Amino acid sequence: MMALSSLKTGKIDTVACLKTSDDAMIRKLMAMGVLPGVSITLEQRFPSYIVKVGRTRAAVDRETAKSIYVDGAAN
Amino acid sequence: MxxxxxxxxxxxxxxxxxxxxxxxxxxxxxxxxxxxxxxxxxxxxxxxxxxxxxxxxxxxxxxxxxxxxxxxxxxxxxxxxxxxxxxxxxxxxxxxxxxxLREPSEAKTPLSETIHKLTVNPITGFPILVFILYFGVYKFVGEFGAGTLVDTIETFFEENINPVVNQIVATIIPWQPLQDLIANDYGIITLGIRYATAIVLPVVATYFLMFSFLEDSGYLPRLSLMLDRLFKSIGLSGRAVIPMVLGLGCDTMATLVTRTLETKRERLISTFLLALAVPCAAQWGVIVGLLAQKPAALLFWAGFITVVFIVVGYLTAQLLPGKKAGFYMEIPPLRLPKFKNILIKTYVRMKWYFFEIIPLFIWASVLIWFGRLTGLFEQIIGLLEPITLALGLPEQVAPIFLYGFFRRDYGAAGLFDLQQQLALSGNQLVVAAIVLTLFLPCIAQVQIMIKEQGLKTTLAMIAFIIPFAFFMGYLVNFSLTILGVSF
The missing domain is CATH 1.10.287 (Helix Hairpins)
Known part of the structure; x- marks a missing residue:
């Protein structure tokens, strides 16, 4: 398991869990479809992290990217 | 079921x-x-x-x-x-x-996907961002809206409407103070209504047109994600990019839009920065025109305001307690906007804005009338004169600072008139432009600040802004003189 922020760009992985105590962030991420079990692709990391989840694309900052954990199977 | x-x-x-x-x-x-x-x-x-x-x-x-x-x-x-x-x-x-659901496998990348990649890639994205802001905001809103359109409508008012109103009022109302309330230099119709239609209307119309276009195209979230890191350093998130860019159109409207920001801390910082260091289109339109002949002076003014924006933002972010704003935003696909939708949106926004703002301008006229009638303004101007002299400016600049509060561009426009009469030096123009930009936001903006942040916070902000603006002017004048720089 590893943080999304250290995933290689272009690799598809699966969200393992959301590790944050910020309830608002969890709710927002879930609303955007970032949930455990979902496959996620990191498209780029600068100037912001851009992820693709299903057909949804989202931009998150470094702190948020650090609290999304993926299985790490792609590496 | x-x-x-x-x-x-x-x-x-x-x-x-x-x-x-x-x-x-x-x-x-x-x-x-x-x-x-x-x-x-x-x-x-x-x-x-x-x-x-x-x-x-x-x-x-x-x-x-x-x-x-x-x-x-x-x-x-x-x-x-x-x-x-x-x-x-x-x-x-x-x-x-x-x-x-059955999905056909996508053989080739759609065009919108390619454009998306270009807009968010740092190498191509930042030039695209500068290009959009330059043509969308600076050229279209600043030069066309706040310049050409404002001049045309303003001239029409001054040549065709104001003289008629002045004449009618002079004939039917015998009492001079009451005449001044409705007509003449600062009357409700000749100043309040004229200002709302001749200056605010074209700026707001061009601004909303551009903004609705960017909004419908899906570019705004991309603008936010490109600038998120930069905004983090001043305690804001990429989300605050939208009110800041709006502020370059109209700070009053932008202050209202800070409502959409997620944390109280972020709303406070952005309201403060809007009041201090984001000039509205009416204001920077005139300043750019004023300094156009002296590109070095224009660059210095813009650079100085940007530095103030970043340094004050950074310090505020350090001092202000509270949770730092996080950034997570959905990025919709890029689309070609429908012209009809843009027009409808612009129309609805203008209508809302116009009815919200007109009463504020009428109030401003009444306050100016009251201030002049009671001699209150003369006293304030008397207080401002020594400060003006300390900044290396002629004392005729003092009223400009006061009136600048009532109409944000009036200060700048007044400076324009003074420049014609007195031939201010390049340094004097730069100092005056800096003080005017940093100085109090217009009265409409203060009213919205009170509504959004409360009276106490607003007063605290103003108590910082006024001395700070004059001090920065003093500092610039002092440094330029010591260093022997003249624009």
Whole structure:
């Protein structure tokens, strides 16, 4: 398991869990479809992290990217 | 009928528990207030729905039992109950999707996807961003809206409407002070209405047109994500890019839009920066025109204001306690906007803005009338004169600072007139432009600040802004003189 922020760009992985105590962030991420079990692709990391989840694309900052954990199977 | 979602066992158990607890408590009469099934009600309680929760807080014993049930469930699940519920729903949604959706495999990348990549790639994205802001904001809103259109309508007013109004008022009202309230230099019609239609209308129209276009194209979230890191350093997130860019059109409108920001801290910082260091189109339109002949002076002014924006933002972010704003935003696909939709949006926004703002301008006229009639203004100007002299400016600049508060561009426009009469030096123009930009926001903006942040916070901000603006002017004048720089 590893943080999304250290995933290689272009690799598809699966969200393992959301590790944050910020309830608002969890709710927002879930609303955007970032949930455990979902496959996620990191498209780029600068100037912001851009992820693709299903057909949804989202931009998150470094702190948020650090609290999304993926299985790490792609590496 | 849709199948009921089967949640994990721990949740089903908690639901049953809460359902029975709720049915025991008839006094709360939740069933009557919320005509939904008891299971749905229990689900909402389980997810701590704020409205329901508030109602439950009337009954301490019940609340404690419910909280215990939620705690047990989340311990058994090993994750928050809300997360587990969302997962189960997502699973069902996927199953349904697989049954009904057939996807043709995409052979080639669509054009919108290619453009998206270009707009968010740092190498191509930043030039695109500068290009859009330069042509969309600077050229279209600043030069065309705040320049050409304002001049045309303003001239029309001054040549065709104001003389007629002045004449009519002079004939029917015999008393000079009352004439001044409606007509002449600062009257409700000749200043208030003229200002609202000749200056605000074209600026707002061009601005909303451009903004609606960017909004419908899906570019705004991309603008936010490109600038998020930069904005983090001043305590804001990429989300605040939108009100800041709006501020370059009209700060009053932008202050209202800070409402959309997520944290109180972020709303406070952006309101403050808008009041201090973001000039509105009416203001920077005139300043750019004034300094156009001296590109070095123009660059110095713009650079100085940007530095103030960043340094003050950075320091405020360091000093202000509270949680730092996070950034997460959905990025919709880029689309070609529909012209009709843009027009409708612009029209609706203008209508709303116009009716919201016109009363404020009428108030400004009344206040100016009152200030002049009672001699209050002369006293304030008298206080400002020594400060003006200390900045190396002629004392005729003093009234400009005061009137600048009533119409943000008036100060700049007044400076323009003075420049014609007195031939101010390049340094004097730069100092005056810097003080005017940093100085108090216009009266309409102050009213919105009070509405959004409260009187105390607004007064605190103003108490910082006024001395700070003059001090910066003093510092610039002093440094330029010492260094022997003249623009």
């Amino acid at each position: 849709l199948a009921q979602i089967a949640y994990p066992e721990a949740i089903e158990k908690a639901l049953a528990e809460i359902e029975s607890l709720l049915s025991r408590e008839n006094k709360l009469s939740l069933d009557n207030i919320y005509p939904i099934s008891r299971r749905s009600l229990a689900l909402l309680v389980l997810q701590k729905d704020p409205t329901l929760w508030e109602r439950l807080e009337q009954n301490d014993k019940l609340l404690a039992e419910i909280e215990a049930a939620i705690l047990i469930a989340s311990e058994q699940l090993g994750e928050p109950v809300t997360a587990a519920i969302a997962s189960s729903r997502q699973q069902l949604a996927w199953q349904m999707e697989q049954q009904v």
